[in-house]
Every structure is written in C-alpha cells, then in structure tokens.
Amino acid sequence: MKAVTWQGKRDVRVETVPDPTIQEPTDAVIRVTSSGLCGSDLHLYEVLTAFMTPGDILGHEPIGIVEEVGAGVPDLMAGDRVVVPFQIACGGCWMCLNGLPTQCETTQVSAEGMGAALFGYTRLYGSVPGAQAEYLRVPQAQFGPIKIPEGPPDDRFVYLSDVLPTAWQAVAYADIPQGGSVAVLGLGPIGDMACRVAQVRGAGRVFGVDRVPERLRRAKDRGVETFDLSSFDSEKELVTAIRDQTDGRGPDAVIDAVGTEAHGSALAKLAQQATSSMPRKLVGPLMERFSIDRLAALHTAIELVRRGGTLSLVGVYGGMADPMPMLTLFDKQIQIRMGQANVRRWSDEILPYLTDEDPLGVDDFATHRLPLDEAPHAYEMFQKKQDGAVKILMKP
Known part of the structure; x- marks a missing residue:
C-alpha cells in the first residue's frame, strides 16, 4: 500500500509499504477513505524529530471502511463505516471506565513513561503505524472505532477522530460560565473549532487571536471577535485591548491552541532548531530532560485571563525544563486544565451536532x-501557512 512516511526533518515521502494485517484478536483493518493533516503532525515535521525513526508512517485522523476484524471484535463487521480515534484504548481498564482513555492502562507506553499509545506519533507513544495511508491496522478495535452512517461525505464525521473531541474537551476544561467570555489563542484547526464549540455551548463572547489573515477571516465570519496579533506592538497591547472588552478584568477563560511552536519565542525557537538538527541518538536523552517550549502564547494566556479564571491548554507542549511564572499563577488564582483529548468520552455528546x-x-x-x-x-503548505491552508484532508 501507499503511505506517508517520515524520513527526517521536513522530509516526508509517500512510499510503498507492506499492507497491515490482523495481529491480535482485538484488531481490525480499515481501508482509509480520508485522513487529516493535524497541527500535531507538524511537530514531528521539525521539533520532535529526536523521537522519530525513518520510515515511520504518519497520521492519526482517519475515517474509512472496515475490511477485516479479529475474533475479539464482536461489534464490527466488514463494510462498516468508522472513524478511528487518534489514541488507542481498551475501554475496560480503570482509566477508560473513568473517562480517561488517553491514560489507558492496557496501552500505556510504560517504557517511555507515557500515556496511551497513539497512531503515527513517535516512539514516546508506541511507534504505532499511522493513518495517512491506504489501510490501517486498528488495535483495540472492540472499543475505539466509532460507527457512523453511510451517506454523508467524509467531512461530516472525519473530525470525530481528533479535531472535534480535542476542541470539545478544550472548551469543557475551560469551564466557561453560561454567557461568559473566552479568548482562544491560535485559530488553526483546533482553535477555530474551539471557537465554534464555545458558541454552541453557550459562551456569550468569543475572542479569537491569530496573525494569519485567512484564519482571522474564517473566525470573524462565524461571529468571533477577532484580534490580529501582528497589529499590536507588544503582548501587553493585545491583553489591554481584550481586557477593554471585558470590563477591564480579562475573559473568564483562555484556551491556548498554539502550543510549543508559538511565535515570539526567539531563544526557545533557536534551541528547538539546534536540537532538531543534532544526531537523534544524542538529542533524544537531552530532550527528555532539558527540552523547552516556545512559551509566548502560554505567557500571554496567563496574563490575559481574569483573576480566578481558567486556562485550558490544548496546544501540544513537550518541554521538560520550561520556566513558569508561578507567582503570577498563584496570585491570580488561575486554574489550569490540559491534556490529550479523551475522544470516546466526548463522542456521544458531539454526534448530535453532526446533522444536516x-x-x-x-x-x-x-x-x-x-x-x-x-x-x-501538503505538509510544506500547512507549515508555511500558504494558500490559506487551515485544514487539509488527504484521500488515498
């Protein structure tokens, strides 16, 4: 089959690789009909190269048709149309039963000290072959795949794999009061969708911050009050402008949908670029202990949110030695929630919104x-934010 493989920094290639097969009774194999390109994939493209191996198959946002199922998968059959969540979880352990499939005790990558295995996402998360391919082996298929109806195009349901539950959890974790306010930093796919979810869940005012004109325009067209970061001389000017819209206090919640590759973090960017160019055998152990993130977006979020408010971190962070303004966090009495999206925890809540x-x-x-x-x-265009690229779907 054809698959998108990682070969090095900013080097992805479509290659012919062996077709996946059933290896365990709880496996399924699906024929992928659409697969998304995620902002998280871009971290593998440049920043997290130390944890990749040439030939790794990328991608974690698939929709497709079941081709084959193992004997331990009673509720799926060949021909079923399914969306596959980006994390691999059993559905029966303590963590899964308590709404935390990202921490599944069956698939935790304990050798790396990490949570549940993920499709197409580094050795830290199990080196599981990903979904930007013609076919995908799906472990723990007795729980993961979400059956969806025939008929509507892939676009109607494909975002259940990642974008929708990630945005949904970001808003849930933000704990926005009914009629309250939220600022979303970063209007890429997750930030854009988080704005939409906040609106349908009852937020009174939604502020969106980005520097890419096409992204700002998309959000504004859906009623988001947008702020162009590039039009401000400093973070403080941006913070003041949004505070002026919230009686001087700041929004009730801030969602950071940017993560580790934020603009305005020059020294951290240089450090990331330097380490991503070093030999992987050397830089891997170094990054596991001393890696840092570009924290401009997070520091803006901390400054912006009102006292007693909530920060919801949905952008991926991977630093192990990040400096944090603990005095400000403590003094402002800020609550922080974060983590990978627990897809199956939210999917039943989201499905009723996927209507005509x-x-x-x-x-x-x-x-x-x-x-x-x-x-x-697609990777190059998305990373460079060319041609108005916000969300890219690839079809095998």
Whole structure:
C-alpha cells in the first residue's frame, strides 16, 4: 500500500509499504477513505524529530471502511463505516471506565513513561503505524472505532477522530460560565473549532487571536471577535485591548491552541532548531530532560485571563525544563486544565451536532482536499501557512 512516511526533518515521502494485517484478536483493518493533516503532525515535521525513526508512517485522523476484524471484535463487521480515534484504548481498564482513555492502562507506553499509545506519533507513544495511508491496522478495535452512517461525505464525521473531541474537551476544561467570555489563542484547526464549540455551548463572547489573515477571516465570519496579533506592538497591547472588552478584568477563560511552536519565542525557537538538527541518538536523552517550549502564547494566556479564571491548554507542549511564572499563577488564582483529548468520552455528546443543519460547520471546514500522493506538498503548505491552508484532508 501507499503511505506517508517520515524520513527526517521536513522530509516526508509517500512510499510503498507492506499492507497491515490482523495481529491480535482485538484488531481490525480499515481501508482509509480520508485522513487529516493535524497541527500535531507538524511537530514531528521539525521539533520532535529526536523521537522519530525513518520510515515511520504518519497520521492519526482517519475515517474509512472496515475490511477485516479479529475474533475479539464482536461489534464490527466488514463494510462498516468508522472513524478511528487518534489514541488507542481498551475501554475496560480503570482509566477508560473513568473517562480517561488517553491514560489507558492496557496501552500505556510504560517504557517511555507515557500515556496511551497513539497512531503515527513517535516512539514516546508506541511507534504505532499511522493513518495517512491506504489501510490501517486498528488495535483495540472492540472499543475505539466509532460507527457512523453511510451517506454523508467524509467531512461530516472525519473530525470525530481528533479535531472535534480535542476542541470539545478544550472548551469543557475551560469551564466557561453560561454567557461568559473566552479568548482562544491560535485559530488553526483546533482553535477555530474551539471557537465554534464555545458558541454552541453557550459562551456569550468569543475572542479569537491569530496573525494569519485567512484564519482571522474564517473566525470573524462565524461571529468571533477577532484580534490580529501582528497589529499590536507588544503582548501587553493585545491583553489591554481584550481586557477593554471585558470590563477591564480579562475573559473568564483562555484556551491556548498554539502550543510549543508559538511565535515570539526567539531563544526557545533557536534551541528547538539546534536540537532538531543534532544526531537523534544524542538529542533524544537531552530532550527528555532539558527540552523547552516556545512559551509566548502560554505567557500571554496567563496574563490575559481574569483573576480566578481558567486556562485550558490544548496546544501540544513537550518541554521538560520550561520556566513558569508561578507567582503570577498563584496570585491570580488561575486554574489550569490540559491534556490529550479523551475522544470516546466526548463522542456521544458531539454526534448530535453532526446533522444536516451542521451547526459546527464541519461540511466546509476543510480548506484543502488533496490526494495522498501530494502529502509532501501538503505538509510544506500547512507549515508555511500558504494558500490559506487551515485544514487539509488527504484521500488515498
């Protein structure tokens, strides 16, 4: 089959690799009909190269058709249409039963000290072959795959794999009061969708911050009060502008949908670039102990949120030696929630919104639909924010 493989920093290629097969009774194999390109994939493209191996198959946002199931998968059959969550979880351990499939005790990558295994996401999360491919082996298929109806196009449901539950959890963790306010930093796919989810869940005012004109325009067209970061001379000017809209206090909650590759973090960026260029055998242990993130977005969030408010961190962070303004966090009495999205915890809540009325705008959420063969171009375009790329779906 064809698959998108990681070969090095900013080097992804479409190669022919062996077809996946059933290896355990709880496996399934699906034929992928669409697979998303995620902002998290871009971290593998440049920053987290130390934890990758040439030939790793990328991707974790698939929708497709079941081709084959193992004997331990009673509720799926060949021909079923399914969305596959990005994390691999059993559904029966203590963590899964308590709504934390990202911490599944069956698939935890304990050798690396990490949570549940993920599709297509480094040795830290199990080196499981990913979903930007023609076919995908799905472990723990007795729990993970979400059956969906035939008929509507892939766009209606594909975002159940990651974008929708990640945005949904970000808003849930933000704990926005009914009619309250939230600022979303970063209007890429997750930030954009978090704005939409906040609106349908009852937020009174939603502020969106980015520096890319196309992203700001998309959010503004859906009623978000947008702020162009590039039009301010400093973070303090941005913070003041949003505070002026909230009686001087700041929003009730701030969602950081940017993460480790934030603009405005020059020294950390240089450090990330330096380590990503070093030999992987040397830099891996170094990053596990001393890695740092670009924290400009997080520091802005801390400054912006009102006293007693909540920060919801949904952008991926991977630093192990990040300096944090603990005095400010303590003094402002800020609550912080974060983590990978627990997809199956939220999927039943989200499904009623995936109707013909399309309140979340999923049907036209993708800006680009490309064949799998164009994956190298898709990665470059998405990283460089070219051609208005916000969300890219690839079709094998």
